[in-house]
Amino acid sequence: MDIEDFSLDPAVVHLNHGSFGAVPRRVQERQDELRREAERAPDAFFATVTERVAKAREEVAAFLGAEPGGVAFVSNVTEGVAVALNSLPLRPGDQIVISDHTYGAVEIAVRRTAERTGAEVVVVDLPGRDDGEWSGEDAARAYLGAVTPRTKAAVFDHITSHTARLLPVGELVAGFRALGVTTIVDAAHAPGMLEVDLGELDADFWTGNLHKWAFGPRPAGVLAVAPAWRERVELLIPSFYQPDGFPRSLEFQGTRDYTAWLAAPEGLRVLEDVGPSAVRAGNAELAATGRRIVADVAGLRPWRADPELAMCVLRLPDGVAETQPRAEALSAEILRRHGVRAGIKGWPGAGLLRLSAQVYNREQDYERLAAALRDLFA
Structure with missing residues (x-):
C-alpha cells in the first residue's frame, strides 16, 4: 500500500498517523455505500441495524481475541473509559490510580469521576519523565507500588499517547488483580499496531480505537x-x-450514525489482505529508521523507543514547545513552511516530537522533516 490507497494530500508529508489515523479508500467506499443505503430507505436500514452491528462486532471481537458478547462498539477510547468509570461503585475516600503519562481527556474523566463520587486521584510519577529512559519493569513497580488499602481502580495505558511507550499490560492487570484493584486499560493505539489477545489479558475493562492503526x-x-x-x-x-444489557444497551442510541461501526470490519479486511504481521513489522522498522534520521538534527534527544511500536518520541531543544499552545504553533509553522504534519506535544521544559510510521510513509518523509527542523532551529 502507498499514499494513493488513501485520500491524503500528496503534497503534504503525513507523520502524525497516531492522532487521527487515515482511512483507506476501500474502507471509505464501503462506508459511503452504507450511507447511501441508509438514505435510500431509512426505515429498512434502521430495522436491521442492530443485527448488522452485532455481526460487525463479532468480526472485531475475533480480531481482538475476545468473546463477541464481551465487546461493545463505542465512538472512541474517551467514551470507553468514561463508561468504565461510570460503572465503578466508588465511595468517598476511595482511590483511583493514574500516571503522569495518562492521556489528557482520560485524566479529565478520572477527575470528574472523583469529584462526583468523593474519590481521590493518585498520580504515579513514572520514571524517566525528562529523558524517557524507563523500562516496563520500572513502570509496573511504580504503578503497583502506589496501591493502598483504599485503591479501588487503576487506569493505565497499553501504549502511552504523548510519549509512545509500551507498558507491560499483562503484568499490570495480573498485579492489580492480585491486589483487588479494578483495571481500566486505555489501549487507544493497540488495535492494528500490536497483536492483541483480550481473552489472555483478561482486564476488567479494555478500550481501544479502530480508526488509528486498524484502518x-x-x-x-x-x-x-x-x-x-x-x-x-x-x-x-x-x-x-x-x-x-451489555453490549447492545451500550451501542444503540436511536438514529446515531452506525456506518463507521458497520464499515470497521472492512478496515480489518484491508489489514488482513496486506498482512498484519508484515504491516506491524514494516511500520516499526520504518519508525526506528525515521527516529535515526530526525535524531541527526542538532538539539534533538531521542527517547528510548520500544522496537515493536510504530511510534517513537524525540525531545525538542530546551525551551521549545514546552506548552501545548506553543507546540501547536510550532506544528502549524512546520506545515506552513515545509508541508510536513508532525505530532508535537507540549511537555514541561521542552516539547516532544512524536513520529508515526504507516504504510504510506517512506524514508524521505523523515528526511524532509529533518530538513525542516534544521531550518527552523537555525
Whole structure:
C-alpha cells in the first residue's frame, strides 16, 4: 500500500498517523455505500441495524481475541473509559490510580469521576519523565507500588499517547488483580499496531480505537468488559435497548450514525489482505529508521523507543514547545513552511516530537522533516 490507497494530500508529508489515523479508500467506499443505503430507505436500514452491528462486532471481537458478547462498539477510547468509570461503585475516600503519562481527556474523566463520587486521584510519577529512559519493569513497580488499602481502580495505558511507550499490560492487570484493584486499560493505539489477545489479558475493562492503526473509519472504538462487570455497566446515555444489557444497551442510541461501526470490519479486511504481521513489522522498522534520521538534527534527544511500536518520541531543544499552545504553533509553522504534519506535544521544559510510521510513509518523509527542523532551529 502507498499514499494513493488513501485520500491524503500528496503534497503534504503525513507523520502524525497516531492522532487521527487515515482511512483507506476501500474502507471509505464501503462506508459511503452504507450511507447511501441508509438514505435510500431509512426505515429498512434502521430495522436491521442492530443485527448488522452485532455481526460487525463479532468480526472485531475475533480480531481482538475476545468473546463477541464481551465487546461493545463505542465512538472512541474517551467514551470507553468514561463508561468504565461510570460503572465503578466508588465511595468517598476511595482511590483511583493514574500516571503522569495518562492521556489528557482520560485524566479529565478520572477527575470528574472523583469529584462526583468523593474519590481521590493518585498520580504515579513514572520514571524517566525528562529523558524517557524507563523500562516496563520500572513502570509496573511504580504503578503497583502506589496501591493502598483504599485503591479501588487503576487506569493505565497499553501504549502511552504523548510519549509512545509500551507498558507491560499483562503484568499490570495480573498485579492489580492480585491486589483487588479494578483495571481500566486505555489501549487507544493497540488495535492494528500490536497483536492483541483480550481473552489472555483478561482486564476488567479494555478500550481501544479502530480508526488509528486498524484502518477503520472515524469514529470507531471498542470497549471490552470482563464477565463479572457486564451486568454492572452503567450507561452514560439512556438506551431503548437498556433491558437487553451489555453490549447492545451500550451501542444503540436511536438514529446515531452506525456506518463507521458497520464499515470497521472492512478496515480489518484491508489489514488482513496486506498482512498484519508484515504491516506491524514494516511500520516499526520504518519508525526506528525515521527516529535515526530526525535524531541527526542538532538539539534533538531521542527517547528510548520500544522496537515493536510504530511510534517513537524525540525531545525538542530546551525551551521549545514546552506548552501545548506553543507546540501547536510550532506544528502549524512546520506545515506552513515545509508541508510536513508532525505530532508535537507540549511537555514541561521542552516539547516532544512524536513520529508515526504507516504504510504510506517512506524514508524521505523523515528526511524532509529533518530538513525542516534544521531550518527552523537555525
